[in-house]
Amino acid sequence: MILTLTLVQDIGNVPAAEWDALAAPAGLYLSHQWLAAQQHDPTAQVRYALVHADSRLIAAAPLYVVDSEPNALYRVHDLIPDRTPVRTLLAGARRGYLNAPLLHPRLTPDRRREALNQLVKAASSLAAVHEAQPWWLYVADTAAAELADACGTKSVQLGEDARIPLPGSTFGDYLADLPSKRRVAIRRERRAFAEAGYELRTLRLSECADPAGALLAQLQERHGHPADPAFMARLLRDQAEGMADSGVVLAAYAEGRMVAFSLFYRHADTVWLRATGYDYARLRGAHEYFNLVYYLPIEDAYAHGATALHLGMESLRAKTLRGAVTSPLWAIGGAGRTVRPGRL
Template identity: 40%
Template sequence: MSVTVKVCAVPSLADVAAAEWDTLAAPGGLYTSHAWLGSVEREPGAGVEYFLACRGDRLVGALPVYDVDVEYNPFYARSRHLDLLGLDGGWALAGSRRGYRFELPAAADGDAGMDALLAAARNRAEARGERGLLFPFVTTRTARRLWEHGAAVALDGAEAAVVTEGASFEGYLQNLSSKRRIAVRHEFSAFRSAEYELDVENLEDCHQEAAPLLGQLQRKYGHEARDEGMREYLAGQVEMLGKYSRVFTARRSGRLVGFSLMYEFGDVLYARAVGFDYAQTGKAFEYYALCYYLPIEYMHRRGLRVLHLGMETYQAKVARGARLSPLWAVALPLPSAPRPEVAPADTSEWLRRFGRRALPADEWQQPWTSAWEAPAAWEGAR
């Protein structure tokens, strides 16, 4: 006897048990977790409703939908994603507003729950005079699921990850070209020779020291950043995500001069922030050591499989063994509307720039993308 799926909406993740949510959201990783989305919920500028699909007393699907008044992050501006899709008008923002990655939390047997969930969220959009749901930065698996419900899809960028499967640092090196192995060994040797005092710390214990270093990095790259604002940001991270934090630190005579902030969630280490005292660093490849090499050694000790490096600076990441997975902007219209007409996503430039080793074809080649040439034609891509 089948059990009917029921959908309800709650105004806060405080109304959902963390263990129940994370059991459902585990395949999506940190950026779909109760702790991460709870931290997003506390940010100013938007309200949120969480649609929950339940079969009996079991949660089988979930979807956050946001009412955005002010968006402080230009990468999450609705206009940016609508431009990628060639669309306009009012669309409700669904998925997440932070993290540059979203995967729909759904049980393995939750197809009926997902159907009911999307129907309820689209009914809400229709009642508010919106054209449908707009999902930024979703994974291929989620994009495929939404496409099957009539969504339009456009390329929104890519995320980088180094998959080590828990290998030692030497094992990691074996997956690089001989030229890159030499370069990485040189970088890590130079860093070791600098004789910093190294540790892996909890964010709660070092966030006050780390904040000015994060501010230095932000200002170096042209962003307005007050040290006090950085302290507030990191203090918020401590409160919501502190138990997952792993801070790789470099010190001189006890004084923090460089750090990378990462979160350990499941079998993945997620890179989130980095900072330096530029008067004391910059000559020993500190960035690569703190963001790649020390974390990879830590992953080996902990049995972690993946170092998630996020978006941007793709060339440096691919050079150090990362693979790139596409992220998609998705517009799911109201049930009464046809699929929006969007030109097939052309991903050939990514293939030309990064080569087949860095781009898993099963993610980049989809029904909404232009076909790549036959493999023999792109064997030589670098």
């Protein structure tokens, strides 16, 4: 069987089941639904590289020719020392800080390499057309060495990804896996939150994008990133629409007003934390962050049969203290090596 490489402009032209058969191990941020929701972002032009063996899709990658990048954590010259700002082609996921080339799990090693080479070729060729430099950012540790070898370049570590594995079937099983001192601390933090008297609500994102956007803007401001509440609310509304309102918002209310929230998605066997925000002037000092970001999502994960809570980068000490395991994330650049299609 001959490998054929094609580029398409609309992921809607790729059957979701076929794409997600490749993307399932990579997680939410390379899923068909997430990529479709990101597709109309005006800051980049997107193409989808598809590698078929006869009529079977065996490898894929979104390719973004970036016109302007609002997120500094996706600007290569801000991430990697001694890089001159140039136009960039980002291969793979452009949002979510977790990335991998999508390859069929049942390929033989030789065929897997041939399919991966085709994705590298697609990124290199499209970058050349647009006078851009191709980069794969935030590549998972399991895929980084293989991809760097296919690209003929070295990888650069950008950070670490964190997720909490959830053993057993109850929150008690999660606690039992932690050291005794940490179990005591978590019980104390959960008790303080329960005694604070918040009204807890579970909402759809479309129901609360405006107040959540205002709290998200406060979080951004607190961390030195000025943000317009109306703009943040619009981003959340757009996300709700693009994701068919599948996000789950856990919100704490005080005197009828939202003062804290977390937003997550249930995807495959994992709960994916996406956003959180706080009205710092109205919080009651009851470990709101730890409860809304860790403990309540963990309860939800168990209730829906999930086996992990994905937390992403940053605040790694807080995450590892609560049972997270971490793995490196890498940047891989370069033109790659061009090869002819092979046979399966």
